Amino acid sequence: MRRIGQFLALARLTTLEAMRQPVCLLLATGAVLATALTPVLTLHNLGEAGRLARDSGLAFHLFFGLFLAGYASCVSLSRELRRGTAAAVLSKPVGRGLFFSAKFAGVAMLVMMYSVCTCIATLLAERCAERFLNTERILGYVTDWRTAVLLLTVPGLAFLVGGVFHYLKRGAFQSSAFVALILGLLLLLGFAGCFDQAGHWAPYHTHVQWRIVPASVLVTFALLMFSALALTLSTRLTLVPTMTLCVAIFCLGLMSDYWFGIHTEAFAGAHLLHNIIPNWQHFWAADFLANEGHIPARLLTMTTLYATAVTTTLLCIGAALFNKTEVR
Amino acid sequence: MTNKKAEPETIAQLTGVSKVFRDFWRRPKVTAVQDLTLSIRPGEVFGLLGPNGSGKSTTIKMLLGLLHPTSGNITVLGRNPTHTASKARIGYLPEESHLYQYLTAKETLDFYARLFAMESRTRQQRIEELLDMVGLSQSAQRPVGEFSKGMARRIGLAQALLNDPDLIVLDEPTSGLDPIGTRQVKDLILALSKRGKTVLLCSHLLADVEDVCDRIAILYGGRLQAEGNVQDLLQTPGDIRLTLPHQAAIHTEELTTLITKHTGIEPAVDHPALRLEEFFLHTIQKAGSDASKDPDDSNSRSVANYLSSPTDH
Numbered sequence: 001m002r003r004i005g006q007f008l009a010l011a012r013l014t015t016l017e018a019m020r021q022p023v024c025l026l027l028a029t030g031a032v033l034a035t036a037l038t039p040v041l042t043l044h045n046l047g048e049a050g051r052l053a054r055d056s057g058l059a060f061h062l063f064f065g066l067f068l069a070g071y072a073s074c075v076s077l078s079r080e081l082r083r084g085t086a087a088a089v090l091s092k093p094v095g096r097g098l099f100f101s102a103k104f105a106g107v108a109m110l111v112m113m114y115s116v117c118t119c120i121a122t123l124l125a126e127r128c129a130e131r132f133l134n135t136e137r138i139l140g141y142v143t144d145w146r147t148a149v150l151l152l153t154v155p156g157l158a159f160l161v162g163g164v165f166h167y168l169k170r171g172a173f174q175s176s177a178f179v180a181l182i183l184g185l186l187l188l189l190g191f192a193g194c195f196d197q198a199g200h201w202a203p204y205h206t207h208v209q210w211r212i213v214p215a216s217v218l219v220t221f222a223l224l225m226f227s228a229l230a231l232t233l234s235t236r237l238t239l240v241p242t243m244t245l246c247v248a249i250f251c252l253g254l255m256s257d258y259w260f261g262i263h264t265e266a267f268a269g270a271h272l273l274h275n276i277i278p279n280w281q282h283f284w285a286a287d288f289l290a291n292e293g294h295i296p297a298r299l300l301t302m303t304t305l306y307a308t309a310v311t312t313t314l315l316c317i318g319a320a321l322f323n324k325t326e327v328r
Numbered sequence: 329m330t331n332k333k334a335e336p337e338t339i340a341q342l343t344g345v346s347k348v349f350r351d352f353w354r355r356p357k358v359t360a361v362q363d364l365t366l367s368i369r370p371g372e373v374f375g376l377l378g379p380n381g382s383g384k385s386t387t388i389k390m391l392l393g394l395l396h397p398t399s400g401n402i403t404v405l406g407r408n409p410t411h412t413a414s415k416a417r418i419g420y421l422p423e424e425s426h427l428y429q430y431l432t433a434k435e436t437l438d439f440y441a442r443l444f445a446m447e448s449r450t451r452q453q454r455i456e457e458l459l460d461m462v463g464l465s466q467s468a469q470r471p472v473g474e475f476s477k478g479m480a481r482r483i484g485l486a487q488a489l490l491n492d493p494d495l496i497v498l499d500e501p502t503s504g505l506d507p508i509g510t511r512q513v514k515d516l517i518l519a520l521s522k523r524g525k526t527v528l529l530c531s532h533l534l535a536d537v538e539d540v541c542d543r544i545a546i547l548y549g550g551r552l553q554a555e556g557n558v559q560d561l562l563q564t565p566g567d568i569r570l571t572l573p574h575q576a577a578i579h580t581e582e583l584t585t586l587i588t589k590h591t592g593i594e595p596a597v598d599h600p601a602l603r604l605e606e607f608f609l610h611t612i613q614k615a616g617s618d619a620s621k622d623p624d625d626s627n628s629r630s631v632a633n634y635l636s637s638p639t640d641h
Contacts, residue, residue, distance in 0.1 A: 003446035009442035013428065021432040082427030088487070091392045091497075092443040093416035170469070172430055327394040 006094055007102045019074040019113075019175040027071075028114050028181060029155045031064035035121040036151040039129035039143070049129035050209075055286045057122025058215055061115065062284075065223040068114055070106045070246050072240045073230035077322075082238065087327045100231070100322045104315055107227045112220060113182060119216035120185040123208040124151050124192060137200055146198040147188070154184040214295045215285040222283035222308035226250065227279065228311045232318030235325050253280045278310050285289020338403075339495050339526045340368040340391055345400030347386050347550075358633060360386040362550040368495075368528060373521050375541035375558070376530040383550040384530045385423055388499055391528070392420055405495065416444065419493030423500050423530075425480035429473025433464050433483050436472055440487045457632035458486040460518075463509075464538070477504035485513065492634055499530045507608045514540050519631050535603075537561070571600060 018024055039049060040058040077100075080086040081145060128148040132141055161184075162177025189208070196202040229249060233242040252259070260274035282303045285295045340510055347361040361383040368374045376384050389395040393410035405414040416506055434455060441451040459465045462482035467475070481504045488496060498517070502510040507592055517527050517540045531537050537544060537556060545555040554561060572580070580597060588594050602610075 005445050006443050009439055013439055014430075017428060017430060084422060084424055085428055087389070087392075087394050088420070088422055088426045088440075089443065090394055091418065091420040091422075092440065093412040093413065094443055095412055172471075324396075326396065328389070 003095075003098060007098055007105070010089070010094070010099060011105035011109065014076045014103050016175060018076060018107060018110045019154070019178050021072070021075060022174055023071055024068055024110065024114075025174045025178050025181075027064045028070040028117050028178060029158075031060045031114070031118045032121040032155055032181065032185070033152070034060045034064070035118060035125045036128075036148065039125050040148050040152075046114035048133055051123040051290055053129040054209070054212055054289065057118065057125050057212075058219055058284075058286050061118040061122065061216060061219050062222060065111065065114060065118070065219065066226055066246075066250065067300045069111050069223045069227040070108065070230040070243050071239075072110050073103075073227045074234050076103050076107055076241050077231055078238050078242060080098040081234075081325070081327060084328075090327055095279070096323050096325075097319045100235075100319045101315065104228060104231055104318075107231065108224055111223045111227055113178070113221040115216060116222065117182055117185055119213060120189050121151065122216060123210075123212055124149040124185075124189065126212060127192065127197065127208050131197070133197060135196075137196070138198045142197045144192075144199075146199050147192045147197075150188055150192070154188055155181060157257065158184050165279060175317075211289060211294050214300055215289055218283045218285050218295070218300070218303055221304065222280055224311050225278055225280075225307055225311050225314070228314040232314050235318055249277065250280060253278045257281060268278040278314075279306075282306055337369070338367040339370050340366075340404045340528070341402070342366045342387070342391070343401045345387075345390065345397045345402060347390060347395060348398045355381070360550050361390070361397075361547075364547075364550070364552055366545055366552065366555070368526060369543075370526055370540040371521065371524045373517060373527040373529060373540050375537040375544035376528065376547065377532075377534065377537060377544055379490035379532075382547040385499060386546055386550075387547070388420075388497055388528070388530055392418065392497065405512065413547075416491065417494040419488035419491060419496045421484050421488040421496075421498045421501055423503070425477070425484040427472045427475075427480060430471055432469050432471055433475075434468040436483060437486055437490065441490050444491045446490075454490055454634060457634060458489060459630040461635075462486045478506060478509060481505055482509065485516075489632070489635060493525070495526045495528065497528045497530075500532065501529065502533055502536050504533065508612060510536065510540065511609055516631055516635075519636060523636070544568070 035053075035057040038060075039053040042049060042052055042316050077086070078091075086099070090096065124147055128144040128151065130141055130143040133139070157178045158181035161180035162173045165171045165176040165180075166173040193206040193208065194201065194203045196205065196207055226246065230242055233245055237245070256274055256277050256279045260277070261268040263270035264274055266272075285299070285303075288295045288299065329527070343365050345361060345364045348356050349358045349360055352356045364383070364387065366387075376387065378384050386395060390397050391404055391409055393404075393408070393415070402409050405417055407414040409415075415558060428439070431439065437458060438451065439456045441455060446454070456465075462485055464479060464486070466484055467479065472480060475483065481501070486496075488498070494612050496517075501513050501517075505513065514536060517529065520527055521540075521542075527540075529537060531539060541558050543555070543557055544561065546553045570583075572583075582594055584597060
């Protein structure tokens with residue numbers, strides 16, 4: 001019980017501290033805005049505005065998420081080691097393994113909150129995109145401008161709520177705005193679901209493509225893996241070298257099939273590298289959505305197992321490294 | 329008082345401890361501590377002195393299991409310093425007040441108290457008492473990132489005492505504090521010592537150490553230069569001081585003549601002066617209650633109840 005209490009206290013604090021970093025709020029807001037703007041600004045979509053919005057949303061989810069996961073991981077460990085807060089905590093009856101795993105749990109919580117934001121933004125952006133409808137009420141191309149405008153308004157309102165909360169209660173602006181952003185997007189999802197794309201009252205249909213959610217979950221797994229990698233490197237390196245190495249390993253992992261995968265039979269080293277380097281391609285399921293209409297359950301299961309195995313391995317290495325780290 | 333049967337003879341023991349910091353390529357960079365052997369006994373106030381870079385903080389961090397000694401052996405409360413069971417009985421005030429800047433003072437103490445798995449009621453009670461003791465009750469809801477250095481020091485001291493520790497490690501505890509706060513910290517150390525707690529004090533301020541420490545060790549260049557009882561170390565062998573009350577001043581000349589006649593040595597005569605700290609505190613006390621109106625200040629706050637009650641060990 002004591003360890004669970006310590007774990008929860010440390011994980012909660014890590015999430016709170018990361019949420020209060022202005023960079024994290026800006027990245028989450030940037031991802032939501034970029035996703036929201038895609039169906040509004042694309043001019044040449046070749047009749048696939050929905051797919052473009054969906055793919056862009058997932059891409060923004062991954063792109064901004066990589067920076068958020070990497071930055072939050074580095075801040076939560078290497079900066080704490082440098083600033084001395086880690087020393088203050090580790091002078092208490094807290095094991096290093098528990099400290100390290102709680103740090104990951106805290107960052108994972110932040111990543112999941114971010115993923116909820118971007119997933120909802122992608123669902124709504126896809127709904128907003130221009131499409132041909134042939135229903136009892138509508139026949140023709142329709143763009144859901146009302147939802148698009150509301151989606152673009154939510155981040156501004158979230159900032160306003162954060163400001164008001166700070167003014168009235170002296171609460172932290174960043175975390176208040178972050179929570180307001182999530183709540184605002186959830187409310188908008190519920191509100192938009194009451195109307196069809198043309199703005200007619202239709203409360204019994206959600207009008208969003210829920211099949212995007214599993215694709216978004218896979219991207220979240222990729223981000224969690226990236227967090228584990230960044231946290232592991234943070235045990236020994238500072239922010240810039242950690243982020244540089246993370247980006248390098250990410251790029252290698254993206255090209256792993258082409259650089260090492262096709263040479264596995266020719267070179268033993270290629271086989272080894274292909275297996276060791278985390279392969280991020282498994283987590284990009286947008287093509288499955290486009291070609292097959294859904295993500296196969298087997299792919300979902302196997303990718304989940306792969307992400308769990310890689311993340312656990314990385315965390316074990318990180319915990320072993322952290323056990324030997326000198327806390328100055 | 330401390331249970332002598334359960335306690336080891338020494339609270340902390342360093343035997344032949346050395347610490348070499350290495351660079352990125354694992355080459356030796358700095359030898360911070362060399363062949364250090366020290367023992368800290370239960371219930372004493374032990375002062376660790378030395379100039380900057382002498383290895384004081386490194387020694388403390390090795391005692392807390394934060395740094396690993398390159399060679400030698402360390403035991404704290406009878407265990408390896410990395411053991412969480414021994415850390416549960418230690419309170420540590422770092423040299424710099426390392427705080428989570430976005431947490432309020434109350435949240436900060438609540439967070440650290442949760443690490444000791446305290447019951448909710450005890451936790452709340454101790455937090456209130458400690459905030460009152462360090463004079464931060466009025467600032468309990470302010471983020472510690474907005475605190476002055478002195479206030480950060482006070483909240484750091486409060487977190488070090490949350491668990492009513494048996495061994496209190498204070499690294500420069502009076503740094504950044506005003507003279508009143510400094511006096512309170514010294515009183516607190518003496519109060520803790522009276523309850524049988526062991527205090528390891530690391531300070532540059534020699535007057536502070538002299539006021540409260542039973543024994544001291546002086547480090548220089550990572551090596552132990554002197555160790556022993558404060559009075560023994562400071563006493564000038566053979567010299568005697570004779571202090572007379574004010575009324576006896578008229579007899580000074582007769583006395584000096586008499587002493588010169590008997591010993592053949594002319595004694596030095598001077599007038600003992602107040603120390604600046606004593607004069608300052610006396611002046612402030614006379615100035616009345618103005619300082620107590622400042623929420624950042626902390627006059628005449630007593631030691632937290634749980635820290636002044638008899639220890640159950």
